[in-house]
Amino acid sequence: AQSVTQLGSHVSVSEGALVLLRCNYSSSVPPYLFWYVQYPNQGLQLLLKYTSAATLVKGINGFEAEFKKSETSFHLTKPSAHMSDAAEYFCAVSERENQGGKLIFGQGTELSVKP
Amino acid sequence: EAQVTQNPRYLITVTGKKLTVTCSQNMNHEYMSWYRQDPGLGLRQIYYSMNVEVTDKGDVPEGYKVSRKEKRNFPLILESPSPNQTSLYFCASSPQGVSGGYTFGSGTRLTVV
Numbered sequence: 001a002q003s004v005t006q007l008g009s010h011v012s013v014s015e016g017a018l019v020l021l022r023c024n025y026s027s028s029v030p031p032y033l034f035w036y037v038q039y040p041n042q043g044l045q046l047l048l049k050y051t052s053a054a055t056l057v058k059g060i061n062g063f064e065a066e067f068k069k070s071e072t073s074f075h076l077t078k079p080s081a082h083m084s085d086a087a088e089y090f091c092a093v094s095e096r097e098n099q100g101g102k103l104i105f106g107q108g109t110e111l112s113v114k115p
Numbered sequence: 116e117a118q119v120t121q122n123p124r125y126l127i128t129v130t131g132k133k134l135t136v137t138c139s140q141n142m143n144h145e146y147m148s149w150y151r152q153d154p155g156l157g158l159r160q161i162y163y164s165m166n167v168e169v170t171d172k173g174d175v176p177e178g179y180k181v182s183r184k185e186k187r188n189f190p191l192i193l194e195s196p197s198p199n200q201t202s203l204y205f206c207a208s209s210p211q212g213v214s215g216g217y218t219f220g221s222g223t224r225l226t227v228v
Contacts, residue, residue: 041222043205043222044205094213102163103158103160103213105157105158106157107156107157
């Protein structure tokens with residue numbers, strides 16, 4: 001069965017520092033992978049997705065993620081954190097041939113940015 | 116503006132009183148889905164629909180019903196709500212399958228007392 005593990009339920013960084021949010025998945029076939037961001041009292045917004053092309057994926061707001069099949073990882077990074085990046089981040093996976101369109105979500109990582 | 120609209124945003128109800136949470140999308144998307152979000156559990160799929168009149172169970176369907184009579188609407192029905200259905204609910208839609216990425220609504224916070 002597919003699963004997603006996000007290491008660290010809370011991550012705190014200083015403004016301007018590197019952001020690294022970790023995501024590992026288990027899947028029997030190369031999956032689709034996603035990162036979503038949730039701001040307080042809002043729905044989830046798609047940050048970026050990996051479907052089949054380049055393994056380094058660039059998303060919105062300066063975030064990027066690298067698909068590493070050998071490590072079954074899809075870590076999210078941003079070179080320089082901004083106060084507005086404070087939010088909860090979810091990694092999600094779906095098998096390519098999944099007809100139900102189901103995303104399996106990780107438990108989420110809350111990112112805090114200190115001034 | 117392309118969006119998924121859920122109503123209501125907040126709802127407090129009593130055990131056993133039937134309720135419906137509406138969901139509508141204006142993007143002509145084929146796929147629609149309902150998720151619930153609970154602390155420490157992330158988001159879990161309740162039901163999904165691949166097209167009009169085509170619905171199926173997700174991971175946590177017990178106590179819920181859905182219908183898809185029109186492409187744009189996908190209501191979530193709780194026939195007899197119980198306190199363990201207190202949660203944050205999200206409706207989402209996607210143009211075709213999951214590869215395009217889902218667009219989520221703003222959520223409905225439901226409390227069952």
